[in-house]
Amino acid sequence: MSEQDEIRTVPLLPIKNTVLFPHLLLPLSIGRPSSAAAVAQAMAGEEKQIVIVTQRDVSVDDPRQKDLFTVGTIAVIKKMGRRPDGVIEMVVHGIERVTIVKVEEKSGALQATVRKVPAANDGGAEVEALLRAVLDLAQQAIALAQPQATAEMARLMLGHDDPLKLVYLLGSVLNLEVEKEQALLEASTRLDALRLMHTYLSHEVQVLELRNKIASEAETEIGKEQREYLLRQQMRAIQQELGEQSPDQAESQLLQDRLAQADLPDEVRKEGERELKRLQKLPPAAPDYHVIRSYLELVLDLPWRKRSEETIEIARARKVLDDDHYDLKEVKERILEQLGVLKMNPQAKAPILCFVGPPGTGKTSLGQSIARAMGRKFERMSLGGLHDEAELRGHRRTYIGAMPGRIIEAIRKCGVNNPLLMLDEVDKLGQDFRGDPASALLEILDPEQNKNFHDNYLDLSFDLSKVFFITTANNFDTIPRPLLDRMEVLTLSGYSEEEKTEIARRYLIPRQMSESGLTSAQFVIAPEALRRVIERYTREAGLRQLERGIGRLAHKAALHFAEGKTEPVAVGADDLAEMLGPERFFLEQARNEMSPGVATGLAWTETGGDVLYVEAALLPESRGLTLTGHLGEVMQESARAAHSYIWSHCDELGISRSQFRKAGVHIHVPAGAIPKDGPSAGVTMASALASLYTEHPTRRDTAMTGEITLTGLVLPIGGVKEKVLAARRAGLRRIILPKENQKDLRELPDEVRSEMEFVFVERVKDVLAAAIPEIAKQFQVVPAA
Amino acid sequence: MRDKVQRTSIFFLSRASDFRENVWAPEVDVYRRAGGCLVKCALAGVRPEDVAVSLEGSKLTICGIRRDPMVEEGWEHDSMEIPYGRFERSLTLPDGLQGARITAHYRDGMLLVRVREESR
Numbered sequence: 068m069s070e071q072d073e074i075r076t077v078p079l080l081p082i083k084n085t086v087l088f089p090h091l092l093l094p095l096s097i098g099r100p101s102s103a104a105a106v107a108q109a110m111a112g113e114e115k116q117i118v119i120v121t122q123r124d125v126s127v128d129d130p131r132q133k134d135l136f137t138v139g140t141i142a143v144i145k146k147m148g149r150r151p152d153g154v155i156e157m158v159v160h161g162i163e164r165v166t167i168v169k170v171e172e173k174s175g176a177l178q179a180t181v182r183k184v185p186a187a188n189d190g191g192a193e194v195e196a197l198l199r200a201v202l203d204l205a206q207q208a209i210a211l212a213q214p215q216a217t218a219e220m221a222r223l224m225l226g227h228d229d230p231l232k233l234v235y236l237l238g239s240v241l242n243l244e245v246e247k248e249q250a251l252l253e254a255s256t257r258l259d260a261l262r263l264m265h266t267y268l269s270h271e272v273q274v275l276e277l278r279n280k281i282a283s284e285a286e287t288e289i290g291k292e293q294r295e296y297l298l299r300q301q302m303r304a305i306q307q308e309l310g311e312q313s314p315d316q317a318e319s320q321l322l323q324d325r326l327a328q329a330d331l332p333d334e335v336r337k338e339g340e341r342e343l344k345r346l347q348k349l350p351p352a353a354p355d356y357h358v359i360r361s362y363l364e365l366v367l368d369l370p371w372r373k374r375s376e377e378t379i380e381i382a383r384a385r386k387v388l389d390d391d392h393y394d395l396k397e398v399k400e401r402i403l404e405q406l407g408v409l410k411m412n413p414q415a416k417a418p419i420l421c422f423v424g425p426p427g428t429g430k431t432s433l434g435q436s437i438a439r440a441m442g443r444k445f446e447r448m449s450l451g452g453l454h455d456e457a458e459l460r461g462h463r464r465t466y467i468g469a470m471p472g473r474i475i476e477a478i479r480k481c482g483v484n485n486p487l488l489m490l491d492e493v494d495k496l497g498q499d500f501r502g503d504p505a506s507a508l509l510e511i512l513d514p515e516q517n518k519n520f521h522d523n524y525l526d527l528s529f530d531l532s533k534v535f536f537i538t539t540a541n542n543f544d545t546i547p548r549p550l551l552d553r554m555e556v557l558t559l560s561g562y563s564e565e566e567k568t569e570i571a572r573r574y575l576i577p578r579q580m581s582e583s584g585l586t587s588a589q590f591v592i593a594p595e596a597l598r599r600v601i602e603r604y605t606r607e608a609g610l611r612q613l614e615r616g617i618g619r620l621a622h623k624a625a626l627h628f629a630e631g632k633t634e635p636v637a638v639g640a641d642d643l644a645e646m647l648g649p650e651r652f653f654l655e656q657a658r659n660e661m662s663p664g665v666a667t668g669l670a671w672t673e674t675g676g677d678v679l680y681v682e683a684a685l686l687p688e689s690r691g692l693t694l695t696g697h698l699g700e701v702m703q704e705s706a707r708a709a710h711s712y713i714w715s716h717c718d719e720l721g722i723s724r725s726q727f728r729k730a731g732v733h734i735h736v737p738a739g740a741i742p743k744d745g746p747s748a749g750v751t752m753a754s755a756l757a758s759l760y761t762e763h764p765t766r767r768d769t770a771m772t773g774e775i776t777l778t779g780l781v782l783p784i785g786g787v788k789e790k791v792l793a794a795r796r797a798g799l800r801r802i803i804l805p806k807e808n809q810k811d812l813r814e815l816p817d818e819v820r821s822e823m824e825f826v827f828v829e830r831v832k833d834v835l836a837a838a839i840p841e842i843a844k845q846f847q848v849v850p851a852a
Numbered sequence: 853m854r855d856k857v858q859r860t861s862i863f864f865l866s867r868a869s870d871f872r873e874n875v876w877a878p879e880v881d882v883y884r885r886a887g888g889c890l891v892k893c894a895l896a897g898v899r900p901e902d903v904a905v906s907l908e909g910s911k912l913t914i915c916g917i918r919r920d921p922m923v924e925e926g927w928e929h930d931s932m933e934i935p936y937g938r939f940e941r942s943l944t945l946p947d948g949l950q951g952a953r954i955t956a957h958y959r960d961g962m963l964l965v966r967v968r969e970e971s972r
């Protein structure tokens with residue numbers, strides 16, 4: 068190589084605090100205009116070379132030759148980009164050592180004349196020996212400082228055949244003082260470089276050993292935390308020097324800012340700050356890092372003090388409730404009353420309301436409407452199928468994958484601490500619920516206790532007392548007793564055909580139309596068609612299927628307009644088959660013929676009312692009572708009671724004892740695999756048996772319901788409205804009801820009440836007389852109409 | 853400066869893995885069929901005269917240089933991601949292809965190197 072070859076002129080970039088070694092990459096941020104100009108000049112060159120020299124003094128902003136070390140490194144710019152603030156970020160790759168012969172200014176940048184000064188390629192026994200010693204020390208240092216990295220380190224160090232590269236590598240990772248790094252770069256032989264590195268490393272190892280000894284002597288948590296903290300600080304300082312802000316740092320900064328600004332109770336702030344400190348000490352790769360971060364995010368997201376301004380204005384609330392829901396007078400009145408109380412005394416403890424009713428009767432939507440009327444946010448969650456108490460209260464954070472419970476999640480989701488929170492399906496709390504369902508929910512619902520609700524994950528108490536809780540259930544009977552005691556039950560029963568028609572006309576159709584973007588000039592459903600949808604396409608107490616059916620009609624119409632057609636859509640009864648498919652239900656017809664031994668009963672199910680037939684048959688030459696048809700315990704008992712009653716009143720009823728002494732009885736309740744239970748079939752069982760033994764049929768147009776006692780009393784039952792509506796759907800117009808249920812007829816729409824005939828009874832005798840005309844004659848009692 | 857080794861070893865691995873030579877390696881795809889293979893090398897922007905392909909035994913080497921001629925005078929870099937300068941990529945060919953015939957040509961910025969078994 069000639070002298071000429073080794074001298075050249077390259078743009079010069081002065082850097083502070085660190086040294087670029089040959090063969091290594093270094094990220095840099097460039098802010099100084101003269102440095103930016105040097106980079107631009109380098110980039111314009113074919114090879115993108117730049118010489119990087121470290122400043123002797125970091126405080127000099129506009130360095131001259133005397134402010135720079137005389138040995139630097141030629142580098143190639145590998146990547147570069149500009150940040151929005153104009154700072155250039157780039158990565159340079161060190162190529163080889165140069166000495167700076169001359170520095171001058173050229174078009175706003177420094178330019179250096181440099182000469183290559185490759186380190187002498189010396190070898191020999193001494194270099195060999197020193198190399199081994201250095202490797203040894205390096206491994207010791209790593210083992211002392213970070214034992215888990217030892218293997219990886221060894222692999223990396225042994226991978227380099229050239230001792231000089233090893234020295235440079237160690238030099239760059241040890242973060243020595245700049246002067247020491249520069250001395251390494253200036254070492255002109257491998258031997259010199261190894262000697263220096265040996266000195267540095269021995270010192271490093273000594274310090275580490277000493278410190279480890281001290282640490283193990285005073286092995287306290289604080290000591291460890293302190294050390295980690297120091298490390299963090301230093302790492303940050305380095306990153307700052309390099310102009311880097313790591314994403315995790317930006318993240319913890321963000322959390323810190325949020326924490327500073329958040330409106331938090333003292334205790335919460337303290338906890339938040341403690342966790343933030345822990346976070347800042349952890350490397351982002353640590354498993355705990357994410358746990359703490361999610362926790363902090365939860366703490367910051369929770370509305371500790373944020374609430375929506377409540378606007379209770381009774382007149383407006385009434386209007387909102389009426390706008391959203393048809394009828395439901397009693398429920399609405401009760402809610403308005405409660406709002407009145409809250410308005411007068413905002414501190415009043417709201418009772419926990421529980422809406423009970425078949426699906427689709429408006430429980431959820433009524434809740435939404437109440438929230439709207441009160442100006443609160445609405446959030447709902449289902450308790451159905453909840454298997455673990457921890458789903459409500461969260462898991463302790465020591466669990467892997469721990470999460471807050473659903474209550475806290477719901478609160479976080481609404482972002483205010485006084486939402487209306489609807490807990491659906493309290494009646495479906497898993498039986499296999501781990502822990503005690505009642506007490507977990509009670510703590511949540513009880514205004515005395517929920518002021519300091521404790522979620523295991525959050526581990527701070529959160530005030531739930533401002534939350535307005537409403538629970539819902541389909542079935543009253545399966546709500547856990549202690550819960551039921553604390554709640555005020557409001558019943559939403561099923562709707563009659565007429566009510567459904569009204570609701571559809573006033574609420575469902577307009578709602579579905581506006582959802583599909585239809586105007587009333589474009590879309591009408593003829594009354595006859597609506598009736599047929601209700602009767603033949605749905606079978607329900609509520610409005611789910613109906614709403615869906617109407618929705619489908621509206622979608623079909625919307626499609627019609629979307630296809631460019633313009634003539635309005637009028638849905639007639641005859642169009643339904645095409646638009647909704649074949650009819651799905653046929654009006655349940657009362658049985659045309661009633662043979663002796665059959666009686667018509669009424670059942671209440673979660674989905675509304677149903678007609679059921681009780682059939683009794685003689686089993687000659689056998690004994691006792693056989694029961695089939697998925698009957699529950701309680702229903703079986705009422706069958707036995709009915710049987711005993713009839714037998715003990717044989718003579719009165721004109722039953723010939725001897726005739727039946729040798730026969731058993733089989734009672735069957737058809738209608739599928741639906742499990743049936745409850746005491747209300749007692750009167751029907753008794754009627755069926757009486758009919759069987761007397762061989763006189765029961766009346767075809769009559770349905771009945773009521774519980775019986777052995778002494779022949781008829782006790783009241785529940786679900787009157789649903790049962791009556793079901794009977795009516797089936798074309799039955801006469802119903803035998805317990806006397807005490809007379810008051811429940813209020814719930815029925817007028818047109819239903821006036822259309823039906825009710826027979827109120829107090830004794831089984833009256834039932835039999837009302838159900839079986841022949842027996843009435845025998846008693847010579849005229850049944851009360 | 854008490855904590856040097858610990859502090860640095862945290863990002864030792866990331867820095868250390870950056871330790872490499874000043875050459876970059878283009879990406880390649882290798883296709884095969886009976887009697888030959890095709891090596892596709894992403895070398896957009898490299899002038900054909902700046903590439904060399906060689907075969908030594910079963911080792912195929914593609915090397916050269918990607919220059920960055922300025923688009924026009926007066927333009928300044930705002931960012932740079934494309935690797936420039938010397939590149940080199942070696943790969944071992946499947947058995948049976950030692951001493952095979954190679955031809956190379958460019959298509960759409962890809963260098964296509966065909967390696968064919970000597971037909972005898």
Ligand SMILES: Nc1ncnc2c1ncn2[C@@H]1O[C@H](COP(=O)(O)OP(=O)(O)OP(=O)(O)O)[C@@H](O)[C@H]1O
Nearest residue numbers: 391392393425426427428429430431432570574610
């Ligand atoms: N009285 C009513 N007036 C107007 N719309 C009603 C009325 N009752 C129910 N609806 C409508 O019927 C639909 C079904 O009601 P919702 O979803 O509230 O039923 P639900 O009682 O919560 O049922 P589930 O027990 O299955 O949760 C809703 O669109 C609701 O707005």
Ligand SMILES: [Mg+2]
Nearest residue numbers: 430431432491
């Ligand atoms: Mg609901």
